[in-house]
Amino acid sequence: MNNNVLIELSHVVKKFEDDLIVKDLSLKIYENEFITLLGPSGCGKTTTLRMIGGFEKPDSGEIIINGKIFNDLPPYARPINTVFQKYALFPHLNVFDNVAFGLKNRNKKYLLKFFNIDASLPSKEQNKLISAAIKKAVEEALGLVKLTGYESRKVNQMSGGQQQRVALARALVNKPQILLLDEPLAALDLKLRQNMQYELKEMQRKLGITFIFVTHDQEEAMTMSDRIVVMKDGIIQQLDTPKHVYNEPVNRYVATFIGESNIIEGTYFEKEQVEFLGVLFDCGKYPFVNKEKVDVVIRPEDFDVVPLKDAKLVGKVVSSIFKGVHNELDVLVGDYKLMVNTYENYQVGDQIGLKIDPYEIHMMKVSEHEETV
Template structure:
């Protein structure tokens, strides 16, 4: 596998960590991480989100010092740490497996990193107490991991990673083994701990809701590259590619031909019914005459007002989800749409299978993607 030329030197920036042109392969044929440039800001909660094999965990392992890049550099405070051993990087790490020592008590597990650093006993006890309080584990000091629930074990692993006050906390799907209710509860707790400590959190997950709930920014990985990085609201509402739009929640994609592109907006004529619609566009390579898709979330579809530009679709079925209902619809040429609505706000009786609906596609809530 040919190795690319080394990247040019980039001037230092206020970013705490910077990946510069980083590559990683395990089989000498395929890049698991492919020319990665990434700045991690001081004090932010950054989630690395993507499907299995997208490169997010490998990126975290290189940041932690458990793996090294084939090419490129990882900088911290402007210093190259690409080959620095993990124990010298001042980073706490929490894994999905927790990796607790079964023969040690909770307090002994938490104190372990301090013992390695030969922290004096009195200071070690004070720090352990502080870390256990932060993780809400007071009173559990003498228990063994086998006596704890999954959520409690996760808290012990978190306390152990934070006890020596690292500059960064790295987490590799730490909530993956928990049930849904506990996982959602721990998401809020992690967010609160991040706010309290003010240190940088880097969090790997394949769960879109998890990333959206906790993060200041989300980096969406695909095939070793970052497809988009931004705040959760921008990633969700203004995806830059079809992959991002489809990976983060459900998205309707209506194919068509681009008529014009100007000022961050584009016009598209839909193949389905030749109707013309305008929506946002951030792709610099999108041009008039090219094929593209109008992407719109199910919750942004609505019933069209009289005289408003609309598409026609037939209701296939309706599914009740408690707080909302979801319609599945077919357009004349077979394109399928999904629409989410709140029954109390619909302003009419619930649509029934076989009914034809006129649907508006609000351009302010849609994107045109290649």
């Protein structure tokens, strides 16, 4: 990832009939970036991606690629390829022909330039060179997705994971500057999905292509992305690195959508303290006024379980579930139930003490509209 803006969406609006689906969305995407649009089903991720790809036109706003406005240009005129949610392969064609399809349907002028072939050669000679170049390009693309040797296999005789790879090769063969991927792993089982996440990330790093990835799965977004665009109802809630989105969510929606968290009502004091659950805690400096009501976010793994005499909070374990490495506790403090993760074992009914380091306490402005996910 570098600092050159490759794509800019500027105040993009999209309506379907009277429904406002994408609302004044502005976003800059950098060269070589792996950026992910993340949000629940129906929040406008696919629609946004389709506008970038040229399959939908914005009602207003601009789609700028390499500094030029692309609103009116069709998909094939954009330096972009798309891997769709449904792979849309040709079931009756073999792997080679599926991957070669896009190139074979380009006109000759495009292909001569694409493969850097001398246009002054006799036509027959050109055709031969083009055929050979397509073959080589397809083989390279299949190599990238680890399907070398599968050229003559029919796609309907392949597994879901393999079909996924064919769809990817079909996009990569065009050497796009930008690859759009719309929930490409959704149909795969967990193990396969995790392998592909890793491979896609590696591929993106190696090829230096900008990936715009869409998913509703926050874990997938966290593992793969340089930056995450958290969306809700066609509006960007937060755009930041996975770490920041996780540690410093801007509002209750983001905090709840990205992993588990305790969100507790509190009061901020300008002496860099916050009161919640009836106790005063040290915290960092925040841009709140004295005695402002705030939402305090504490991730379950950020509590320290300590002896009662050292505790800031004391609670009673009301549920304990073993999760393989850690235990997930529900701890009742007063009448507030906290989620606490710990490596130690505690029984339901145990009294435990809790401490929180100041830097583990994150505060958000209280949402104007109290909404949950």
